[in-house]
Amino acid sequence: MQEIALTNERIDEKTLEQELHKWLGSFTKPLRKVLLLPPDVTRFHSKAGLIVQLLYKALQGEAKVEIMPALGTHIPMSGQERALMFGTEIPDECFxxxxxxNDVVKIGEVPSDFVAKVSGGLVSYPIGVEVNRRLMDPSYDLIVSIGQVVPHEVVGMANYSKNIFVGCGGQDMINKSHFLGAAYGMEKMMGRDNTPVRKVFDYAEEHFLGTIPLQYILTV
Known part of the structure; x- marks a missing residue:
């Protein structure tokens, strides 16, 4: 698998489709079952919907593609919202x-001493790391987290592993990471990349996600 970075000021659909095909072609293992993790309609302008459509188009016929919007605590997307964001060519049963x-499994814990260290002693509780059970399903050959990097009041800059631990996470990480962000102070985090909450997510990814076939597609 190769890493691809598109840095043009404006990336048209044709270029994006070509680069996604190139990226998919770089995998040495056949892709028979793929899980896509885009944001929901609240991130409509992220282009994640288009990326999902292009990936589905490229993979259909060769792989079983499932799409699970990273809702976090949001309500499920309606059929109208799915059609608006992901088009009408993807069957409903793929979503x-x-x-x-109720749909998460605990895969580890960020220790309290680490949380205390990164927060400057403001918070000192352990944080359970829970993710949707499907992420730990060994039948997936590829899991793709898709999203947009934008300023965010809880983590500093949204997306990357936040899409996993909050968007596809459980209540302990969601609740405690948000409280950690509030205790540290939104004004010290907004638009910054190396915040206490981001360090918690980085710890969780480094220690507990190394065995799953997770890749990221990020827009800015």
Whole structure:
């Protein structure tokens, strides 16, 4: 698999489609089952919807493609919202719904001493790391987290592993990471990349996600 960075000021659909095909072609293992994790309609302008459509088009016929919007605590997308964001060519049965209360498994814990260190002693509780159970399903050959990097009041800059641990996460990480951000102070985090909450997400990814076939597609 190769890493591809498109840095043109404006990336047209044809170029994006070509680069996604190139990226998919760089995998040495056949892709038979793929899970896509885009944001919901609240990130409509991220181009994640178009990316999902292009990936589905490229993979259909060769792989079973499932799409689970990273809802976090948001309500499930309606059929109208799905059509608006992801088009009408993807069958309804391809879409899954993340349930942050009942559909997660605990894969680890960020220790309290680490949380205390990164927060400057403001918060000192352990944080359970929970993700949707599908992320730990070994039948997936590829899991793709798709989203947009934008300033965010809780983590500093949204997306990357936030899409996993909050968008596809459970209540302990969601609740405690948000409180950590509030305790540290929104005015010290907004638009910054190396915040206490981001460090918690980085710890969780480094320690607990190394065995799954996770890749990221990020827009700015």
């Amino acid at each position: 899954l719904v993340h349930d942050w209360r």
